Amino acid sequence: MYGLKTESSFDGAHFLTDYHGKCENLHGHRWRVVAYLRAPELGGQGTERDMVVDFGVFKRALRALTEELDHTFLVERGSLMDKTLACLDEEGFSLTILPFRTTAESLARYFCERLCDQGLPCSQVDVYETPLNCATYLREEG
Numbered sequence: 001m002y003g004l005k006t007e008s009s010f011d012g013a014h015f016l017t018d019y020h021g022k023c024e025n026l027h028g029h030r031w032r033v034v035a036y037l038r039a040p041e042l043g044g045q046g047t048e049r050d051m052v053v054d055f056g057v058f059k060r061a062l063r064a065l066t067e068e069l070d071h072t073f074l075v076e077r078g079s080l081m082d083k084t085l086a087c088l089d090e091e092g093f094s095l096t097i098l099p100f101r102t103t104a105e106s107l108a109r110y111f112c113e114r115l116c117d118q119g120l121p122c123s124q125v126d127v128y129e130t131p132l133n134c135a136t137y138l139r140e141e142g
């Protein structure tokens, strides 16, 4: 089995719905995203001969995904009133509406699934909220 790893980071704002503590308030992170690919065999021909995937392809794919979220307000769908969303939009803030609670665990799954959707054999994503706090999503094989 072979593996590749790359990482990218993004800045964003969020709050946790149904959280009783300081994280229920709007705050920000520099999220660090570390992604892993896994493949039983290496490429047999062409540019990717003896590679899992070209590092360039992998790093650009992850960067593009983190860029989509960079300097936006990550909002769990349904967690803010429509009129609040409309006001934020009118003020010119960039919002990313996501269909899950914006925990590090859910973000890790989100990045893994988005990489897989692009045909990359993502096996794991780690999302660091702080240098010491990290959540991991491991994709089950098969």
Ligand SMILES: Nc1nc2c(c(=O)[nH]1)N=C([C@H](O)[C@H](O)COP(=O)(O)OP(=O)(O)OP(=O)(O)O)CN2
Pocket (backbone or CB within 6 Å): 016, 023, 027, 102, 103, 104, 105, 129, 130, 133, 135
């Ligand atoms: N399992 C998870 N727990 C928490 C998550 C998460 O995504 N997964 N997220 C949060 C909050 O987003 C919060 O911002 C992090 O809070 P906290 O751990 O308190 O962060 P700090 O390290 O900055 O706090 P210090 O007080 O400075 O230690 C909460 N939990």
Ligand SMILES: [Zn+2]
Pocket (backbone or CB within 6 Å): 014, 023, 027, 028, 029, 129
């Ligand atoms: Zn947070």
